[in-house]
Amino acid sequence: MLSFRSFGFGQVLDKIAKMDFFKKVFAESDPADDDPEEEEEEDLVDPQDELKEKCAEKKDCQAYKAKLDECNARVESKTRTSETCVEELIDFMHCVDHCVSKTLFTKLK
Numbered sequence: 001m002l003s004f005r006s007f008g009f010g011q012v013l014d015k016i017a018k019m020d021f022f023k024k025v026f027a028e029s030d031p032a033d034d035d036p037e038e039e040e041e042e043d044l045v046d047p048q049d050e051l052k053e054k055c056a057e058k059k060d061c062q063a064y065k066a067k068l069d070e071c072n073a074r075v076e077s078k079t080r081t082s083e084t085c086v087e088e089l090i091d092f093m094h095c096v097d098h099c100v101s102k103t104l105f106t107k108l109k
Contacts (some may be wrong), residue, residue: 047107048100055099056092064092 071085
């Protein structure tokens, strides 16, 4: 009696059978099968980012922001310049970080 195995297809059939098995075992679940009671994960919001935005808008830091914007405008208006606004950026970020540090740890869980 002739069979696929006698023609050397045995290994191929075994591989196909294993593939079907793995497809069934590791198939992705249907989203409809999920429990409706499971809560969806909320997107986490970094409290530091929120505080940085609020602090950047405060009067104390607005003076540094104005100097930074003025420097950026000056540098962008020139085609060839070696000037950078690093000092202004550091001053502004220092002001924001100082403001954030006062209240950040009260917001952490």
